[in-house]
Amino acid sequence: MTAAFSTLDEVRDILRALPESDAKSFDAAAARNVQLTKPPGALGRLEDLAIWYAGWRGVATPKIEAPQIIVFAGNHGIAAQGVSAFPAEVTAQMVLNFQHGGAAINQLAATFGAKLDVHALTLEQPTADFTQAPAMSEAEVIDALRTGWQAVDETADVLIVGEMGIGNTTCAAALAAACFGGAPADWVGRGTGVDDAGLAIKQRVVAEGLARHATAHDGLEKLRCLGGREVAAMAGAILRARLLRIPVLLDGFICCAAAGSLMHTAPDALAHCVAGHLSAEGSHDRLLHALGKEPLLSLGLRLGEASGAALSLGVLQGAVACLSGMATFAEAGVAAG
Known part of the structure; x- marks a missing residue:
């Protein structure tokens, strides 16, 4: 579907009129949950997760049949300053690896029955070095947002977005700091494994x-000035999922920074999102706190490419299967407590 915007002001208009969860389906799922053959609350957070999912899908007994994972890739002008332990050409090399089925995300998508799509965004033209100029013009950030928007399969019933881009933990740290405050040291981590000298470069x-971009007034403008094409594409896909009422499992630090740009612009923009995991990137926990999200998993992952959120898809699938597939006390002929 062609994106319904061509300017950042039109994206802001969309963010001011977001659809909400279906209250009747949410309430019906909650009512069913208390009748299932288990002690109240025995499935812990799985119960809340399934009810949340039912509300967004608009059905009290939902099924997950068409999960979609999208990996976006982009290159960054700031990579030339030595912010990563890997050279910029690795981005294109990893895109080929995704396309040939050789990456971790390929294995995880297959394990959980998810369709995997990969979109490389103008890798031959990195964004501008944001210490010298805005990372993207308005036309460039709109193009990236539209790529994300259009990449979402309208028949999907769960969306996961991930990224690949040498230098993107640095742009994510800058974006998070701009949106939520704090010093660079509060947000900058080791990313691909930089040493102390590399960490100091990232902080600088x-x-x-x-x-340079202190006057950027909202999350979308901060995204334009400090983000990357793949970061903007993730934001566009998350926004499109909201309009389609497709629940989203957020991946790691970079994905959450993209989501944060939407939340900074519209505080309720992420109601359809759950944090898939807490990564090992140092400030991801700080960012999740700023987003008001509690992660489903914490496994020490720092790979990116949607890997942590893909693993959390199994948790969501289990939660939904229990809500919709378990018998109620009446159906099973079991005496309720």
């Missing part, structure tokens, strides 16, 4: 970017 780059 973030500080310079924040100073």
Whole structure:
């Protein structure tokens, strides 16, 4: 579907009129949950997760049949400053690996029955170095947002978005700091495994970017000035999922920074999202706290490419299967407590 916007102001208009969860389906799922053959609350957070999912899908006994994972890839001008332990050409090399089925996300998507799509965004043209200029023009960020928007399969019933892009933990740290405050050191982590000198470079780059773009007034403008094409594409896909009432499992630090740009612009923009996992990137827990999200998993992952959220898909599938497939006390002929 062609994106319904061509300017950032039109994206802001969409964010001001977001659909909500279906209250009747939510209430019906909650009522069913208390009748299932288990002690009240015995499935813990799985119960709340399934009811949340039912509300967004608009059915009291939902099924997950068409999960979609999208990996977006982009290159960054700031990579030339030495913010990563890997060279920029690795982005394109990993895209080929995704396309040939050789990456971790390929295995995880197959394990949980998810369709995997990969979108490379103008890898031959990195974004501008945001210490010198805005990372993207308005036309460029709109193009990236539209790529994400259009990548969402309208028949999907769960969406997961991930990324690949050398230098993107640095742009995510800058974006998170711009949206939620704090010093660069609060947000900058080791990413691909930089040493202390590399960490100092990342902190300097973030500080310079924040100073240069201090007047960016909302999350979308901060995304334009400090983000990357793949980060904007994730934001566009998350926004499109909201309009389609497709629940979203957020991946790691970079994905959550993309989501944060939407939340900074519209505080309720992420009601259809759950945090899939807590990654090992140092400030992901701080970012999840800022988003008000509690992760489903914490496995020490720091790979990106949607891997942690893909694993959490199994948790969501289990939660929904229990809500919709378990017998009630009446159906099973079991005396309720």
